[in-house]
Amino acid sequence: QSVLTQPPSASGTPGQRVTISCSGSRSNIGSNIVNWYQQLPGTAPKLFIHGNDQRPSGVPDRFSGSKSGTSASLAISGLQSEDEAVYYCAVWDESLNEGVFGGGTKLTVL
């Protein structure tokens, strides 16, 4: 069982807006920066959001991240079929010096 809690699945139709949540505690999300990763089938994870809400170059601006208290969210607007993947949230716990991942959310584009 993951320390960070994500819904196992999410879905939407093309063009819709979808939000994926990531819930933690004061010691992890509440005290550290949240990052998000996209994993397409059969490939390695790829950093999609860092620093809670920053997009690396090349990531479409349809993707946005936010954090409030002990929770974080990844929002995808204008959903496209190529967005179908598993999304993971993660933090680096500075106090424990260890990485902590959410269980992952499989996004399906209907």
Next chain:
Amino acid sequence: EVQLVESGGGLVQPGGSLRLSCAASGFTFSSFSMNWVRQAPGKGLEWVAYISTISDIIDYADSVKGRFTISRENGKNSLYLQMNDLRDGDTAVYYCARDRVFDYWGQGTLVTVSS
């Protein structure tokens, strides 16, 4: 272009050992901390181990502490994971990932522990 290439995976019996390598290129390896992250078949990501730039800070997940050893050779742009006393639960794809942000990942190497 940043590249991380893992190698050394394979089939090993329970109780056996394996050494994974990660060859880095396209960036100044000695300036970045590194990690190993694993993913069991059909499961999520699990952080395994961390090593600082000059190897003065090393940390492990509780699940591998005392059995796995992370190390690096900055002169060879290489990261390693020595895995001893392997168990069925260690079966996974092992990724090396750069920095505490995990901003770049290798393609992974599969470790299968089975008799």
